[in-house]
Amino acid sequence: MKITGLVVRNIRFPTSKTLAGSDAMHPCPDYSAAYVTLKTNSPSGLEGHGLTFTSGRGTEVVVAAIQAFKTIVVGRSLESIVGDFRSFWRSLASEGQLRWIGPEKGAIHLATSAIVNAVWDLYAKAENKPLWKLLVDMTPEQIVGLIDFRYITDVLTPEESIEILSRNRATRAERESELMRQGYPAYTTSAGWLGYSDEKLRTLCREGLSAGWTQFKLKVGAELDDDVRRAGIIREEIGWDRKLMMDANEVWDVNTAISWMKELTRFKPWWIEEPTSPDDVLGHAAIAPIAVATGEQCQNRVIFKQLFQLNAIRFCQIDACRLGGVNEVLAVLLMAAKFGVPVCPHAGGVGLCEYVQHFAMFDYISVSASLENRVVEYIDHLHEHFKHPVVMKHGRYMPPQAPGFSIEMRPQSLDEYEFPSGKAWQQWNRTVSAIP
C-alpha cells in the first residue's frame, strides 16, 4: 500500500466563547488542530488520520510545517515506513534544512507528530487493530526498533529497553483482560477552569461527583486569594479523601512557585502541575520537594530525560503530539519505567483523550504493569466530533476497539470547523484573546 497524498486542514473550535480550557497562561484558547489525512492507493480506500493539537491562532503555522514534510511522506509505501520506522522518524525530526527551525521542538515538531500519528493510524487500520493492541502485540525487539535513541543513550539503551519490555511480558494477557473489564482510571479537568465562576465550579464538582469522578483538577496561579477560595470550595464539595490536583500552567518563576505552593499545601494537592517554564529542568528539581507533574509542553525526549535524571517530577505527563508522535512517546514511557515515574498523560485539548488512552493501555499492559498513582486526564467536550470517541465507564477509559488511533474526525465536523471557511467561523466572529 502506497501513500499517494497528504491533505492538511486548519480545524478550529471557538471554545473561547465559553472559557472552557482557560487558565493562567491561556485566558481564551480556541481548541484547534492541524489535521492530516494520508490518502492511499488501497482498494478499500484506507486512509491515515492524525492531528496535532493547537490553541487557535498559530494553527496555520503548523499547517505550513506539515506541508513542508509532504515530499518525505507522499510516494512512500506503508511497508517501507514501518519496516524501518526509526529511520522514517529521524528523516522527519532531523531533516537537514527543516531541523533549523526546531530542532525537535515547536511548530516543526508538532508537525512531525501529526504526520507520524497519521502513519500509525493507517498502520493500525491496515492491521485491523486499535493502536494500543498493535503495540501490545509487538515483540520487545520490534518496539525498540521504533525508537530513535539519539540523545538518550546516556540513560537508556536499546538493550535496557528490551529488558524493561520483557520484564512483565508473561502476565500481559491478564492485564489486557482486566482493562477490557474495568478500564483505565481517569480524572477530570472539566470543573476547574480558571475562567469559571465559583458557583459554576461548585455545580461542576457536584455533577462530577455524581458522575463517579474521584479526582479533580483546579487551575491556579492568577491570584493567590482566588486560588485559596476556589481550592476551599473544591475541598468542601469533594471532601478530603478524593484527590485534588492543581495546575499553574507555567505562570510562576521558580521561587514564586515554591512560596505560592506553601500557601496551598493545606488543601493537600496530589500534585502541582506545570509550576514553571517547561524548559527549566533545574527549576523543577528545585520545586520538587512538592510533588510536581509536567509534560504537556515538554518539547521532546531530551527534556524528559533530564527531568528523570534529576528526580524533578513525581508524575510524567506525556502529550501525544507535543512529543513527535507514537515513536517518541515510547522512548519516554521506557525512560519513565526505568526511573519508576508514573505516566499520567495530558489530555486537555481536542483529540488528546482519544489519543492518549492508547498509550495508557500499552503502558499498563507492556511497560509499567502498574496502575499505582496512574491516571489519565479527561475533559468532557468536543468528543462528538470524532468517529470513535472515547468510551468512559464509571470515570474510567474503556479500551478502544475500532481499528486505528481513534483520532479520525467526522467529515461534517471537519467541514463545519475548518478555519476560516467553515460554517462555524462564518457565524461567529473570531475571538481576540486578551494578551496576558
Place this chain on the structure above:
Amino acid sequence: MKITGLVVRNIRFPTSKTLAGSDAMHPCPDYSAAYVTLKTNSPSGLEGHGLTFTSGRGTEVVVAAIQAFKTIVVGRSLESIVGDFRSFWRSLASEGQLRWIGPEKGAIHLATSAIVNAVWDLYAKAENKPLWKLLVDMTPEQIVGLIDFRYITDVLTPEESIEILSRNRATRAERESELMRQGYPAYTTSAGWLGYSDEKLRTLCREGLSAGWTQFKLKVGAELDDDVRRAGIIREEIGWDRKLMMDANEVWDVNTAISWMKELTRFKPWWIEEPTSPDDVLGHAAIAPIAVATGEQCQNRVIFKQLFQLNAIRFCQIDACRLGGVNEVLAVLLMAAKFGVPVCPHAGGVGLCEYVQHFAMFDYISVSASLENRVVEYIDHLHEHFKHPVVMKHGRYMPPQAPGFSIEMRPQSLDEYEFPSGKAWQQWNRTVSAIP
C-alpha cells in the same frame, strides 16, 4: 511615528550549491531568512528591517509565524512600544494562543526575533544611532526596563542587573574609543566546512592566515578518521599558537561526545562547539571538563540560565534571532556576566555577522568590560547583499556607524533571492538535501 504595515518575505540563497555552511547535521543548507519590513507614517519614509536566519526549507513556516503576529505590531506607535518594551516583548513571546506552538521556542520564537529586531532597527534609525550605540547610551535602569525577567529571577534580578551595568560605567568611554580604533576580535569559520575537500581546507587556511586570521574553526563529527586527518591539516597550516575551535553541530550523544573528543584533544581545541543536543543542559555539564561552547540553537534564556547554573559551558554563543531578539539577548548577556562566562556570538548564517557585532560592542563597553576569551564568529559570504555590511580590519569587526541594526538588505538582492519567484530561483533548481 506609527507602524502602518508589516511585510514579510521568504529570502533564500542557494548556498547548498557550494556546500558553504555544510556540517554533520546540515549537509546542504541554503542560507535563508524570513525578512520583515515595518512600514511607518514617517514623512522621511523610515522603515524598520529585521530578519530571522533559516536554513532553506522551513523559511515559509517562519514567514507564516511572523504573519500571525501582524495584528500586535501594525497600528502601534514606536513610542508606545519602546516606552514599555518589556511588555511589548511579552505580548509577542507569550501571546495567549500562539504560545502553545512554542512556547518561546522554534518557529514562533524565530518569528518573535525578526519582529523585535525590526522594531530595534526602526528605533535606532529614529534615534540616528547604530544599535550598539543606542544601547550604550542608555542608563542601566533603561536597559533593565527592556528585559522580561520571567523564569530567570532565581538567578538574576533587576537589581543585580543594574549593579552589573553600573560596575564599569565610569570607564565606558575608553572602551568605546578603543573599539573605534581597533575593532572587536573575530575568528573565521570559512575554512572548515565539512563538505570541503582536504585541498580546499588547506588552501583556505593559507588564505585565512595571509588575511590576518589567528583563530580557525573546523567542523567535526561525521567520521573520526576524517576529523583526525583534517585537524592535522589545519594544525600543519596554522601551527600550535593560533587557536583551533571544533564544532560538532549536535551530532553526538553525551557519551560519544566524551569519547570522540578524547581522540581529538591532541589537536588542542580551544573549544568543542555544540557537542550534543542544545536541549541537554545536564549532558553539557557531563561533557564540560572539555571546554564547551554552545548557543546557536539554545532556544531561550531559560536554557542559558541552566547552562550557567551548572557551569556547563565555557563560552556562551548567543544568536541574534534564535533568542527572541535584542531584549532577550540582553538578559543572556547579563546572566553571562554574572556567571563570568565570556560571550562569543554565533554568526554562521546570512545577516548574523551584521547583527551580532552590535551585541559584542555593547557587551564590551557596557557589560563585561573585557575582551579576554571573547571573539565573534565571522563567515565571509553573502555580505554583499546588505546595505551596510560588516567592516573587517585585520580580522576584527569595526564598530558599525550607520544608524540602525545593519540588517537592511539591498532591494535588488531581496528581489533576486525571494523564494520561489526571484530570478535566482528561477535559474537554479531547488536543491534537495540528503537526509542525514
